[in-house]
Amino acid sequence: MTTALCFDLDGTLVHYTRPYGDVVEATFEAHGITHDDDLEAVGRSAYQRAFDGLEPDPHRTAMAAVVAEAGVDADPDAMVETLRRNDYAATEVPDAARESLTTLAEDNQLAVVTNGVRDWQVGKLDHHDLTDLFDVVVASYEAGAHKPDAAPFDLLRERLPADEYVMVGDEYEADVEGARAAGFVPIHYEEEGPDLWATIEALL
Structure with a gap:
Protein backbone atom coordinates (compact mmCIF):
# COMPACT_ATOMS: atom_id res chain seq x y z
CA MET A 1 0.00 0.00 0.00
CA HIS A 15 9.06 28.49 11.23
CA TYR A 16 9.36 32.23 11.77
CA THR A 17 12.30 33.36 13.90
CA ARG A 18 10.77 36.74 14.74
CA PRO A 19 7.30 38.33 14.78
CA TYR A 20 5.85 38.97 11.35
CA GLY A 21 5.26 42.57 12.34
CA ASP A 22 9.04 43.02 12.38
CA VAL A 23 9.18 41.76 8.79
CA VAL A 24 6.54 44.28 7.75
CA GLU A 25 8.21 47.12 9.64
CA ALA A 26 11.58 46.46 7.97
CA THR A 27 9.84 46.42 4.57
CA PHE A 28 8.12 49.76 5.16
CA GLU A 29 11.28 51.43 6.41
CA ALA A 30 13.31 50.17 3.43
CA HIS A 31 10.99 52.22 1.24
CA GLY A 32 10.89 55.34 3.37
CA ILE A 33 7.56 54.63 5.06
CA THR A 34 7.29 55.20 8.79
CA HIS A 35 5.76 52.11 10.35
CA ASP A 36 2.89 52.26 12.79
CA ASP A 37 0.24 49.78 13.90
CA ASP A 38 -2.58 51.52 12.03
CA LEU A 39 -0.68 51.47 8.75
CA GLU A 40 0.23 47.82 9.23
CA ALA A 41 -3.44 47.08 9.87
CA VAL A 42 -4.38 48.74 6.57
CA GLY A 43 -1.99 46.47 4.71
CA ARG A 44 -3.08 43.39 6.61
CA SER A 45 -6.77 44.07 5.96
CA ALA A 46 -6.17 44.70 2.25
CA TYR A 47 -4.11 41.53 1.98
CA GLN A 48 -6.74 39.41 3.73
CA ARG A 49 -9.57 40.65 1.52
CA ALA A 50 -7.53 39.98 -1.61
CA PHE A 51 -6.36 36.60 -0.32
CA ASP A 52 -9.86 35.47 0.65
CA GLY A 53 -11.09 36.54 -2.77
CA LEU A 54 -8.23 34.75 -4.57
CA GLU A 55 -7.17 37.98 -6.24
CA PRO A 56 -4.01 37.41 -8.33
CA ASP A 57 -1.45 39.28 -6.18
CA PRO A 58 -2.62 39.90 -2.61
CA HIS A 59 0.82 41.09 -1.52
CA ARG A 60 0.80 43.86 -4.11
CA THR A 61 -2.75 44.79 -3.16
CA ALA A 62 -1.57 45.19 0.43
CA MET A 63 1.45 47.29 -0.46
CA ALA A 64 -0.59 49.52 -2.78
CA ALA A 65 -3.06 50.13 0.06
CA VAL A 66 -0.20 51.07 2.38
CA VAL A 67 1.30 53.47 -0.16
CA ALA A 68 -2.08 55.13 -0.70
CA GLU A 69 -2.77 55.41 3.03
CA ALA A 70 0.70 56.79 3.79
CA GLY A 71 0.55 59.24 0.89
CA VAL A 72 4.13 58.52 -0.16
CA ASP A 73 5.88 58.02 -3.48
CA ALA A 74 6.85 54.36 -3.17
CA ASP A 75 6.65 51.51 -5.69
CA PRO A 76 4.30 48.73 -4.50
CA ASP A 77 6.01 46.18 -6.77
CA ALA A 78 9.42 46.96 -5.29
CA MET A 79 7.91 46.75 -1.81
CA VAL A 80 6.55 43.28 -2.58
CA GLU A 81 10.02 42.07 -3.56
CA THR A 82 11.48 43.54 -0.38
CA LEU A 83 8.74 41.86 1.64
CA ARG A 84 9.48 38.55 -0.06
CA ARG A 85 13.18 38.76 0.78
CA ASN A 86 12.46 39.78 4.36
CA ASP A 87 9.81 37.08 4.72
CA TYR A 88 12.10 34.31 3.55
CA ALA A 89 15.02 35.58 5.63
CA ALA A 90 12.85 35.54 8.76
CA THR A 91 12.14 31.81 8.45
CA GLU A 92 14.08 28.68 9.28
Whole structure:
Protein backbone atom coordinates (compact mmCIF):
# COMPACT_ATOMS: atom_id res chain seq x y z
CA MET A 1 0.00 0.00 0.00
CA THR A 2 1.36 3.41 -0.97
CA THR A 3 1.09 6.35 1.39
CA ALA A 4 1.49 9.99 0.45
CA LEU A 5 2.81 12.01 3.38
CA CYS A 6 1.65 15.62 3.04
CA PHE A 7 2.79 18.67 4.99
CA ASP A 8 1.59 22.19 5.56
CA LEU A 9 4.33 24.76 4.96
CA ASP A 10 4.18 27.78 7.28
CA GLY A 11 4.29 26.83 10.93
CA THR A 12 4.95 23.17 10.17
CA LEU A 13 7.95 22.80 7.86
CA VAL A 14 9.07 26.42 8.04
CA HIS A 15 9.06 28.49 11.23
CA TYR A 16 9.36 32.23 11.77
CA THR A 17 12.30 33.36 13.90
CA ARG A 18 10.77 36.74 14.74
CA PRO A 19 7.30 38.33 14.78
CA TYR A 20 5.85 38.97 11.35
CA GLY A 21 5.26 42.57 12.34
CA ASP A 22 9.04 43.02 12.38
CA VAL A 23 9.18 41.76 8.79
CA VAL A 24 6.54 44.28 7.75
CA GLU A 25 8.21 47.12 9.64
CA ALA A 26 11.58 46.46 7.97
CA THR A 27 9.84 46.42 4.57
CA PHE A 28 8.12 49.76 5.16
CA GLU A 29 11.28 51.43 6.41
CA ALA A 30 13.31 50.17 3.43
CA HIS A 31 10.99 52.22 1.24
CA GLY A 32 10.89 55.34 3.37
CA ILE A 33 7.56 54.63 5.06
CA THR A 34 7.29 55.20 8.79
CA HIS A 35 5.76 52.11 10.35
CA ASP A 36 2.89 52.26 12.79
CA ASP A 37 0.24 49.78 13.90
CA ASP A 38 -2.58 51.52 12.03
CA LEU A 39 -0.68 51.47 8.75
CA GLU A 40 0.23 47.82 9.23
CA ALA A 41 -3.44 47.08 9.87
CA VAL A 42 -4.38 48.74 6.57
CA GLY A 43 -1.99 46.47 4.71
CA ARG A 44 -3.08 43.39 6.61
CA SER A 45 -6.77 44.07 5.96
CA ALA A 46 -6.17 44.70 2.25
CA TYR A 47 -4.11 41.53 1.98
CA GLN A 48 -6.74 39.41 3.73
CA ARG A 49 -9.57 40.65 1.52
CA ALA A 50 -7.53 39.98 -1.61
CA PHE A 51 -6.36 36.60 -0.32
CA ASP A 52 -9.86 35.47 0.65
CA GLY A 53 -11.09 36.54 -2.77
CA LEU A 54 -8.23 34.75 -4.57
CA GLU A 55 -7.17 37.98 -6.24
CA PRO A 56 -4.01 37.41 -8.33
CA ASP A 57 -1.45 39.28 -6.18
CA PRO A 58 -2.62 39.90 -2.61
CA HIS A 59 0.82 41.09 -1.52
CA ARG A 60 0.80 43.86 -4.11
CA THR A 61 -2.75 44.79 -3.16
CA ALA A 62 -1.57 45.19 0.43
CA MET A 63 1.45 47.29 -0.46
CA ALA A 64 -0.59 49.52 -2.78
CA ALA A 65 -3.06 50.13 0.06
CA VAL A 66 -0.20 51.07 2.38
CA VAL A 67 1.30 53.47 -0.16
CA ALA A 68 -2.08 55.13 -0.70
CA GLU A 69 -2.77 55.41 3.03
CA ALA A 70 0.70 56.79 3.79
CA GLY A 71 0.55 59.24 0.89
CA VAL A 72 4.13 58.52 -0.16
CA ASP A 73 5.88 58.02 -3.48
CA ALA A 74 6.85 54.36 -3.17
CA ASP A 75 6.65 51.51 -5.69
CA PRO A 76 4.30 48.73 -4.50
CA ASP A 77 6.01 46.18 -6.77
CA ALA A 78 9.42 46.96 -5.29
CA MET A 79 7.91 46.75 -1.81
CA VAL A 80 6.55 43.28 -2.58
CA GLU A 81 10.02 42.07 -3.56
CA THR A 82 11.48 43.54 -0.38
CA LEU A 83 8.74 41.86 1.64
CA ARG A 84 9.48 38.55 -0.06
CA ARG A 85 13.18 38.76 0.78
CA ASN A 86 12.46 39.78 4.36
CA ASP A 87 9.81 37.08 4.72
CA TYR A 88 12.10 34.31 3.55
CA ALA A 89 15.02 35.58 5.63
CA ALA A 90 12.85 35.54 8.76
CA THR A 91 12.14 31.81 8.45
CA GLU A 92 14.08 28.68 9.28
CA VAL A 93 13.72 24.93 8.99
CA PRO A 94 14.51 23.06 12.22
CA ASP A 95 17.40 20.62 11.86
CA ALA A 96 15.19 17.73 13.01
CA ALA A 97 12.68 18.51 10.27
CA ARG A 98 15.32 18.70 7.53
CA GLU A 99 16.98 15.46 8.62
CA SER A 100 13.69 13.58 8.89
CA LEU A 101 12.40 14.84 5.55
CA THR A 102 15.61 13.77 3.84
CA THR A 103 15.24 10.28 5.30
CA LEU A 104 11.51 10.05 4.60
CA ALA A 105 11.95 11.13 0.98
CA GLU A 106 14.11 8.08 0.26
CA ASP A 107 11.22 5.61 0.61
CA ASN A 108 8.02 7.68 0.66
CA GLN A 109 6.00 10.03 -1.50
CA LEU A 110 6.13 13.50 0.05
CA ALA A 111 3.96 16.51 -0.75
CA VAL A 112 3.22 20.02 0.44
CA VAL A 113 -0.36 21.31 0.67
CA THR A 114 -0.24 25.00 1.58
CA ASN A 115 -2.51 28.00 1.61
CA GLY A 116 -0.97 30.73 -0.49
CA VAL A 117 0.18 31.92 -3.90
CA ARG A 118 2.17 29.17 -5.59
CA ASP A 119 5.27 31.11 -6.62
CA TRP A 120 5.59 32.70 -3.17
CA GLN A 121 5.28 29.37 -1.37
CA VAL A 122 7.50 27.40 -3.75
CA GLY A 123 10.03 30.23 -3.49
CA LYS A 124 10.13 29.69 0.24
CA LEU A 125 10.85 25.98 -0.29
CA ASP A 126 13.56 26.90 -2.80
CA HIS A 127 15.07 29.37 -0.33
CA HIS A 128 15.49 26.57 2.18
CA ASP A 129 16.64 23.93 -0.36
CA LEU A 130 13.58 21.77 0.36
CA THR A 131 11.83 21.68 -3.02
CA ASP A 132 13.58 18.59 -4.38
CA LEU A 133 12.43 16.52 -1.37
CA PHE A 134 8.79 16.76 -2.45
CA ASP A 135 7.07 14.96 -5.30
CA VAL A 136 4.23 17.50 -5.48
CA VAL A 137 3.49 20.97 -4.15
CA VAL A 138 -0.12 22.19 -4.13
CA ALA A 139 -0.93 25.79 -3.26
CA SER A 140 -4.48 26.82 -2.50
CA TYR A 141 -4.48 29.53 -5.16
CA GLU A 142 -4.08 26.99 -7.95
CA ALA A 143 -6.81 24.83 -6.40
CA GLY A 144 -9.27 27.72 -6.37
CA ALA A 145 -9.94 27.57 -2.63
CA HIS A 146 -8.06 27.61 0.65
CA LYS A 147 -7.87 24.85 3.25
CA PRO A 148 -10.05 23.67 4.99
CA ASP A 149 -11.93 23.50 1.68
CA ALA A 150 -11.51 20.12 0.01
CA ALA A 151 -10.16 21.60 -3.25
CA PRO A 152 -6.43 21.65 -2.33
CA PHE A 153 -6.64 18.09 -1.02
CA ASP A 154 -8.51 16.91 -4.12
CA LEU A 155 -5.91 18.52 -6.39
CA LEU A 156 -3.17 16.75 -4.45
CA ARG A 157 -4.91 13.44 -5.07
CA GLU A 158 -5.06 14.15 -8.80
CA ARG A 159 -1.35 14.93 -8.94
CA LEU A 160 -0.08 12.22 -6.61
CA PRO A 161 -2.01 8.93 -6.69
CA ALA A 162 -1.69 6.85 -3.52
CA ASP A 163 -3.68 4.37 -1.47
CA GLU A 164 -3.62 6.52 1.65
CA TYR A 165 -2.94 10.18 2.41
CA VAL A 166 -1.59 11.60 5.65
CA MET A 167 -1.70 15.35 6.33
CA VAL A 168 0.58 17.02 8.88
CA GLY A 169 -0.14 20.61 9.87
CA ASP A 170 -0.26 23.11 12.69
CA GLU A 171 -3.61 24.79 11.94
CA TYR A 172 -6.35 22.68 13.49
CA GLU A 173 -9.24 23.84 11.32
CA ALA A 174 -7.33 24.00 8.03
CA ASP A 175 -4.98 21.05 8.37
CA VAL A 176 -6.74 18.65 10.72
CA GLU A 177 -10.46 19.18 10.19
CA GLY A 178 -9.99 19.98 6.51
CA ALA A 179 -7.83 16.93 5.92
CA ARG A 180 -10.15 14.62 7.83
CA ALA A 181 -13.19 15.85 5.87
CA ALA A 182 -11.26 15.22 2.62
CA GLY A 183 -10.47 11.63 3.63
CA PHE A 184 -6.87 12.20 4.72
CA VAL A 185 -5.42 10.90 7.99
CA PRO A 186 -4.57 14.08 9.95
CA ILE A 187 -1.63 14.61 12.31
CA HIS A 188 -1.77 17.84 14.31
CA TYR A 189 1.64 19.44 14.72
CA GLU A 190 2.00 21.32 17.99
CA GLU A 191 5.39 22.91 18.57
CA GLU A 192 5.27 22.23 22.31
CA GLY A 193 3.85 18.72 21.88
CA PRO A 194 5.51 15.32 21.31
CA ASP A 195 8.34 15.19 18.78
CA LEU A 196 6.58 15.21 15.41
CA TRP A 197 9.37 13.71 13.37
CA ALA A 198 10.02 10.78 15.69
CA THR A 199 6.28 10.10 15.70
CA ILE A 200 6.05 10.08 11.91
CA GLU A 201 9.08 7.83 11.50
CA ALA A 202 7.63 5.43 14.07
CA LEU A 203 4.28 5.31 12.29
CA LEU A 204 5.93 4.52 8.95
